[in-house]
Amino acid sequence: MKRLTTLLSALVAMMSTNVFAEYGLNMTKGVTEISGDIYWLHMMVFWVCVAIAVIVFGAMFYSVFAHRKSKGAVAAQFHESTKAELIWTIVPMIILIAMAVPASKTLIDLEDTTKAEMTVKITGHQWKWQYDYPKEGISFISNLAQSSKDLVRDSESLISGATSMSKAEASNAESRAKNANYLLEVDNHLVLPSGTPIRFLITSNDVIHNWWVPAFGVKQDANPGFINDAWAEIPVGKEGTYRGQCAELCGKDHGFMPIVVDVVSKADYAKWVSKQQAAAVAAVASATKTWSKDELMAQGESVYNTNCAGCHKKDGSGMPPIFPAMKGSPIANGAAADHMNIVLMSYRLSCCWGKGSSESRRCSVSETSIPLQSKWQRMQTEALRILREPLSSVPREKKHRFRDEPTCLRLDKNIHVTGNLRSA
Incomplete structure (x- = not known):
């Protein structure tokens, strides 16, 4: 009992x-x-x-x-x-x-998102998130942090038998793997103010993703060609760091596109916005800067690790035949002038490389009489204008052209612009 x-x-x-x-x-x-x-x-x-x-x-x-x-029970009739x-x-x-x-x-x-006081556009990419603040004019890409990428690379190398690790390196990798936020760190956090109703516009640039932050009660599909919306209001006093994941199987590195959100007070958010806007102005100004070779090498390594290494590997060996090797290819060993033309004047490398179609031919710029630096400045200025231009003010025919003829322009490691610059 x-x-x-x-x-x-x-x-x-x-x-x-x-x-x-x-x-x-x-x-x-x-x-x-x-x-x-x-x-x-x-x-x-x-x-x-x-x-x-x-x-x-x-x-x-x-x-x-x-x-x-x-017990001699008789069924009721x-x-x-x-x-x-x-x-x-x-x-x-x-x-x-x-x-x-x-x-x-x-x-x-x-x-019901009608009470939102601010809007954040979220775009899923393989395998990262892009965050745009239309009103503030802020845009950046959030990738898996380099420390986590190195851990993934080491694990893949050990599994394939391509490399061996010392006991110290193996111990270090094991300690990182035991971290509470193993493979959940990103290089750029989404920053939101507390006590503010926030509307999320969620879409995708390639395949179906899903933006999921359990603490906010938000789990919304990111579909290419469509915009789904959701909202959240984090109460004052609940500031902190919240984590999420892509919740839709989206390819090889689906497990490596985490979400990290920093919720801060309104005062701290205003400071963060000012800092980001100043950084964007500095990025535009850097287009006229004369870079040293060491600075270019460091910037190039950062951009490659962030945007290319996921498919083409950090050492450039790639994953043939889907993702060709960069190492030893004409892209890496060809004429410097041709390489600069691809980097500065074309779409993203993945849009053009190895293509023989009209889409590929549009990658090169025919106006060879204009110096490369002038072309770059003009394209950068136009791209920033498109980025900050409200969608409602874009003519209907231009919207269709943006939709039907996607162009990807890499301004720097933080800015992605979609749209066909020829239509501007």
Whole structure:
């Protein structure tokens, strides 16, 4: 009897939603109001299902035990029961309505972005995230941090047997792998202010991705050619770092495109915006800067590791035949003038390399009489104008041209612009 009392007490204690919130296999509660509503709805439906299971299985096991043949039970003989039919029709209907009403309210609240005070556009790429703040004129790419990329590369090399590691290197790799944020660090964090309703416009540049931050209650598909929206408001006092993941299988490095969000106070957010805007101005000004060879080498390594190494490997060996080797190729060993023309004047390398179509031919610039530096400055200025131009102000025919003829222009390691510059 004492054991039964202890068991029942433990079961009652487990019914607390706070206990379930801490349980590792249960849904997380989150920090936003909408995530709390979702969690409450989840637990309400869960307990309804538990109650139904207890009643149904309890009645079934009782019937099997109490009316077993060895006790001489005789089955009741009846043809129909209108009362029973009404009960098992009306009761489930009431239960479904009781669940549907709060669920519908939560879904309506989840989709209502009309109260948003700021907008962030999120674009999924293989395998990174691009964040644009249209009002603030800020845009950047968020990649898996280089430290995590090195760890992945070391692991792949060991598995393939291509390289060997010393005991010290292996120990260092193991300690990094045991880090709580293993493969969850990025180079550029999304920064959001607390106490502000924020609208997220979510899309994709290639395949289907999914932007998922459990603490915000946001999980939305990023579909190419479509824009899905969501919203979140992180309460004041809940500032901190929140993490998420791409939740849609999107290719080879699907597991390596994490999401890191820093929620800060409005005052700190204003400082961050000012800093980013100043950096963008400096980036434009750097177009006229005369770079030293060492500076160019360092910048080139950073850009390659961020944008190219995922497919073409850090050592340039690639993954033939899908991703050709850069090492030893005409791209790396060809004439310097041709290489500069590709880097400065064409689309992204992946758009043109090895193509023989009209799309490839548009990669080269025919206006050879204009110096490369002047062309670059003109393209950079026009690209920044397109980046900051509200979509609503773009003529309809130009929108279609942007959609049908995608062009990718790399301004620097932080700015991506899509659109056909010929149509401007």
